[in-house]
Amino acid sequence: MKKLLISILALLPISAMAQYNPETLRTPVAQAAQRLEIVLPQVNGYNIYKADLHTHSIYSDGEVTPAFRVREAFFDGLDAIAITEHIEYRRIEGKMLKFVKGYTGGKALKAENTDLIRNEITESGIKADLNYPVEEAIKESKKYGVLVIPGAEITREPVKIGHFNALFTKDNNTIYDPDPLQSIRNARKQGALIQHNHPGWRRTTCAKTEFELVAYKEGLIDGIEVANGGSLYLPIIDRAREDNLFVAANTDIHPTTAEYYRLKGQLRNMTLIFAKECTLEGLKEALEAKRSLALSGGYISGDEQLLKDFFLASIKHEVIGTDKKGTRKVLVTNMYSLPLEFKTSKNANPILLQPRQSVLLNVAKDKSLNLTLTNMLCGDMVNPKVKIEVK
Numbered sequence: 001m002k003k004l005l006i007s008i009l010a011l012l013p014i015s016a017m018a019q020y021n022p023e024t025l026r027t028p029v030a031q032a033a034q035r036l037e038i039v040l041p042q043v044n045g046y047n048i049y050k051a052d053l054h055t056h057s058i059y060s061d062g063e064v065t066p067a068f069r070v071r072e073a074f075f076d077g078l079d080a081i082a083i084t085e086h087i088e089y090r091r092i093e094g095k096m097l098k099f100v101k102g103y104t105g106g107k108a109l110k111a112e113n114t115d116l117i118r119n120e121i122t123e124s125g126i127k128a129d130l131n132y133p134v135e136e137a138i139k140e141s142k143k144y145g146v147l148v149i150p151g152a153e154i155t156r157e158p159v160k161i162g163h164f165n166a167l168f169t170k171d172n173n174t175i176y177d178p179d180p181l182q183s184i185r186n187a188r189k190q191g192a193l194i195q196h197n198h199p200g201w202r203r204t205t206c207a208k209t210e211f212e213l214v215a216y217k218e219g220l221i222d223g224i225e226v227a228n229g230g231s232l233y234l235p236i237i238d239r240a241r242e243d244n245l246f247v248a249a250n251t252d253i254h255p256t257t258a259e260y261y262r263l264k265g266q267l268r269n270m271t272l273i274f275a276k277e278c279t280l281e282g283l284k285e286a287l288e289a290k291r292s293l294a295l296s297g298g299y300i301s302g303d304e305q306l307l308k309d310f311f312l313a314s315i316k317h318e319v320i321g322t323d324k325k326g327t328r329k330v331l332v333t334n335m336y337s338l339p340l341e342f343k344t345s346k347n348a349n350p351i352l353l354q355p356r357q358s359v360l361l362n363v364a365k366d367k368s369l370n371l372t373l374t375n376m377l378c379g380d381m382v383n384p385k386v387k388i389e390v391k
């Protein structure tokens, strides 16, 4: 018996050591990659889908593949992503043709008409297949469940003419025309929605140019970017309301969103679309009905009523006590994933309510809770206000 015990003890450290094998120790790197889950409320019977309506890949002047864009969108918490390569400017194409010279008898092919912003088109036309990047993204999207919106960016001289995304396109190869107005008409003819991109880029004002006056008057513009990357175009919130356009906040990302957003602890820009379902038809219907908000840099911009409805659907309030004078202690909780900021009076400091955080507010007898929503914009520096009856 003693002998047996000794042999068991002798074996113990060996078996413990056998478990410690540095070759098979799995570090936290082995944990599954996690999507950032951004949970938002239902508002007026609609779900809120998170979309980026403006991105680029190596098939124009971006630095990653369309497949990577889809994967990145998934991990960033998006439900939908538009693939919108520049039609007239495809910087990487020349390099790709140089790379494949092994297939052309050692001859490096020259890219043609990849910069039609600066050069006139020749009769050889655009030779690239502008539908391919969308097809590649759609293929990848099957693995991730992110909806790909087919699109392309009509890209002209930025100061006088500007850039316009055609969204929900059917055939990107039939959009180009030397006349930019005709290009927009061509996209619309196939049922695309037109989004006016970065309306103040490289300009000193957001006011409409002569070209834009014509395009707007012809009814060719459906939506507009209130935010593009790090630019928030405040006067555009008013224009969206006056001209009945859907609002968007997009990344227009060329490198990776990690560099510009996640590594800095920021959410990427998102167009919040209030729709019944996350399908091409569902999102298009919602944008046509102007049910969208623009989320960028912690600010949510757009229609006043939709902002109020979104705020009220995002919080919960409950009275948890009343003092002798009848003043109620009201616990206000942010139930969802976007930070909400508000003021209880004109001169008060704003309260930042992070997701799942609560704040206790005093509300005098027979008074309602009046909040100014300071991280929401329904006009140029205009915040919506809500009145909450405390029962």
Ligand SMILES: [Zn+2]
Binding pocket: 153, 155, 163, 197, 198
């Ligand atoms: Zn652009």
Ligand SMILES: [Zn+2]
Binding pocket: 054, 055, 056, 153, 252
């Ligand atoms: Zn762009």
